[in-house]
Amino acid sequence: MSETLARPSNFIRQIIDTDLAEGKHNSVHTRFPPEPNGYLHIGHAKSICLNFGIAQDYHGKCNLRFDDTNPTKEEVEYVESIKRDVEWLGFKWDGDVCYSSDYFDQLYDYAIELINKGLAYVDELSAEDIREYRGTLTKPGKNSPYRDRSVEENLSLFAKMREGGFAEGQACLRAKIDMASPFIVMRDPVLYRIKFAEHHQTGNKWCIYPMYDFTHCISDAIENITHSLCTLEFQDNRRLYDWVLDNISIAARPHQYEFSRLNLEYAITSKRKLNLLVTEKVVDGWDDPRMPTISGLRRRGYTPAALRDFCQRIGVTKQENTVEMSTLEFCIREDLNANAKRAMAVIDPVKVVIENMSADVDEILTMPNHPNRPELGQREVTFTREIYIDRADFREEANKNYKRLVLGKEVRLRNAYVIKAERVEKDANGEITTIYCTYDTNTLNKNPEDGRKIKGVIHWVSAKFGVQAEFRLYDRLFNTPNPGAAEAFLSTINPTSLVVKYGFIEPSLQSAEPEYAYQFEREGYFCLDSKHSGNNQFVFNRTVGLRDTWSDTSSN
Numbered sequence: 001m002s003e004t005l006a007r008p009s010n011f012i013r014q015i016i017d018t019d020l021a022e023g024k025h026n027s028v029h030t031r032f033p034p035e036p037n038g039y040l041h042i043g044h045a046k047s048i049c050l051n052f053g054i055a056q057d058y059h060g061k062c063n064l065r066f067d068d069t070n071p072t073k074e075e076v077e078y079v080e081s082i083k084r085d086v087e088w089l090g091f092k093w094d095g096d097v098c099y100s101s102d103y104f105d106q107l108y109d110y111a112i113e114l115i116n117k118g119l120a121y122v123d124e125l126s127a128e129d130i131r132e133y134r135g136t137l138t139k140p141g142k143n144s145p146y147r148d149r150s151v152e153e154n155l156s157l158f159a160k161m162r163e164g165g166f167a168e169g170q171a172c173l174r175a176k177i178d179m180a181s182p183f184i185v186m187r188d189p190v191l192y193r194i195k196f197a198e199h200h201q202t203g204n205k206w207c208i209y210p211m212y213d214f215t216h217c218i219s220d221a222i223e224n225i226t227h228s229l230c231t232l233e234f235q236d237n238r239r240l241y242d243w244v245l246d247n248i249s250i251a252a253r254p255h256q257y258e259f260s261r262l263n264l265e266y267a268i269t270s271k272r273k274l275n276l277l278v279t280e281k282v283v284d285g286w287d288d289p290r291m292p293t294i295s296g297l298r299r300r301g302y303t304p305a306a307l308r309d310f311c312q313r314i315g316v317t318k319q320e321n322t323v324e325m326s327t328l329e330f331c332i333r334e335d336l337n338a339n340a341k342r343a344m345a346v347i348d349p350v351k352v353v354i355e356n357m358s359a360d361v362d363e364i365l366t367m368p369n370h371p372n373r374p375e376l377g378q379r380e381v382t383f384t385r386e387i388y389i390d391r392a393d394f395r396e397e398a399n400k401n402y403k404r405l406v407l408g409k410e411v412r413l414r415n416a417y418v419i420k421a422e423r424v425e426k427d428a429n430g431e432i433t434t435i436y437c438t439y440d441t442n443t444l445n446k447n448p449e450d451g452r453k454i455k456g457v458i459h460w461v462s463a464k465f466g467v468q469a470e471f472r473l474y475d476r477l478f479n480t481p482n483p484g485a486a487e488a489f490l491s492t493i494n495p496t497s498l499v500v501k502y503g504f505i506e507p508s509l510q511s512a513e514p515e516y517a518y519q520f521e522r523e524g525y526f527c528l529d530s531k532h533s534g535n536n537q538f539v540f541n542r543t544v545g546l547r548d549t550w551s552d553t554s555s556n
C-alpha cells in the first residue's frame, strides 16, 4: 500500500514516538476489538485504519480480538463478517484471531484474586437497587449492605454464581472501590453478571460473564498490547482500566488512549440502530448499499483504497466532529475517476433510428476503456441503425446552453458518429417514442470536414445488441443530517433513497464483476450488485454520481 508511507502524524503517533524514544517499549502492539454484535460500519473503519495502520508503519503488530462477553447479542455470522471486512480493507491481523472468551478462565482467576485481596464482593441487590444506590453526577452513591462480606463468604458465593446457584439478576460480583468517587464508573462497578446463555465460542461452559471494563484491560495485558486505542466515551473508564491492572498480578502494562468517534452526516454509526434498520426491513440487509457499513459500501462499489484514503483525510484527534458525506464521496470519486473502466449504459432510454444506415450493418467500433490510461485496454462496441439514448439527452427545442440532441440539430455519439435529429414519433400521451435521425458517415471520431462545430457528446447503446438492466440510484438514507439525534430516527428515512430504473447496458458489461465499479459515461459510477445479479439479470448500483450534485442543490 503506497499511501502508508505518507500517513500523517497525530497525537497518538506522537505518544508512540515518545514511548519508543524513551525506551518504554521496544515495539508497538495494538488491537482492534469489535464486539461481534453487528456488522462493521465506517466508524469502525477509522479504528481499523488507525490500529492496523500504526502496526504497519511502526513494524509492530495488531491483533483482531473479538470482545465477546455478551453471549445474548453476539453471533458467529457477525464474527465472520468482521473478519471478512478487515481483510477486505487490506489488513492482516497478527497470528490467530483472538477472543476475550479465550481468557475466561484467567479472568475468573483474577476475579478470585481481587476477592482474596478484599477488593471485590458478591452483591445481592437487585439491578434496580444497584442503579439507585449508585447515585448521580451530583449525588454520591451509597454502600450496598452486602459490601462488607468476608473474603470466605465472597469466595463461596462467587463459586455458587459460577455453578448456577443463583438466578439471573440475583447476584453479581462487584469491585470494591469507592461509592463516593466523582467518577461513576468507579462506584463499585459490576465485574461479573449471571447469564444462562449459550456462548458462540464457549458453549454452555459458563453462566457468569465478565463485564467489558474488567475484560478489556486484562485481555490487553494478556496479549501484550502496548497502546490500547478506543473512542472518547471510554475516557472515564480509563480509571477503572488502570485500577484493575494495578490490583492484579499481571506483568504487562498496556495504556489506554482515547480519540474521537467518526460521525458521518446523514448516516448512523450505532450498531443497535443499524440493526433496527435491518430487522424492520427498512433496508435490504446489513450490506444494503445505502448502509454506512463496510459491507454496504463494498456492495455499492466503494473500494478499500477509497475508505483508507477517507480515514486518512479525516485524521485522528480528540475533538468531536461530524464529517460531511461529500468527503467520503470525494474519496471514491477520486479513486474511480483514475481507475474505473468506462462503459456505456442508458438509464432512461428512448429509441433513435438512424434512417440512412442499413439495418443489415453491424459496425464494430473500438473504444478505449479509459480516456488517458491506454494500459486499461480497449473494447469493441457495435454501432447499429437502432440505438437508445437517454430521454434527457433530447429536446424538440432548446437554447444554446443545451449541448445535447435537438430537433434539426447535430450531436456526437460518444466514440462514434455525428447524428442529426430529423423528426420524432409520439404516442397517444404525447410522449416521444422514437427519434428519427441521420448520421454523417464521415465523422467517426473526427470533426466534419466542412468545419462545422459539433458541441455536445451523448452516450448510446445499440438497440440490437444492448442488454436489459436494472439501475438502482441511491440517495442519502436519511433526510436529516443528524438522524442519530432524532427522537424516532426511523421517521427520518428518505423515501426516495432508492430509485429503480430500467434501461440498457452495452454487451461488454455482461462480464462485469460484482462490486467493481465502472464509469458509465456521463451517468456516474456503477457496479454490478452482488446479491441480485446473476442468471442473466443485471442489476447495477450507482456508487456515486460524477459530480457532487447534492451539495450543489443543497446550496441553492
Ligand code: ATP
Pocket (backbone or CB within 6 Å): 032, 033, 034, 035, 036, 042, 043, 044, 046, 047, 067, 229, 230, 231, 260, 261, 262, 263, 269, 270, 271, 272
Ligand atoms: P456501536 O456504538 O456501533 O455499537 P461500539 O463502539 O460498541 O460501536 P465495538 O464493536 O465495541 O462497537 O467497536 C470496536 C472498536 O471500534 C472500538 O475500539 C470502538 O471504539 C471503535 N469504534 C466504534 N465506533 C466508532 C466510530 N464511530 N468511530 C471510531 N471508532 C469507532
Ligand code: MG
Pocket (backbone or CB within 6 Å): 035
Ligand atoms: Mg462496544
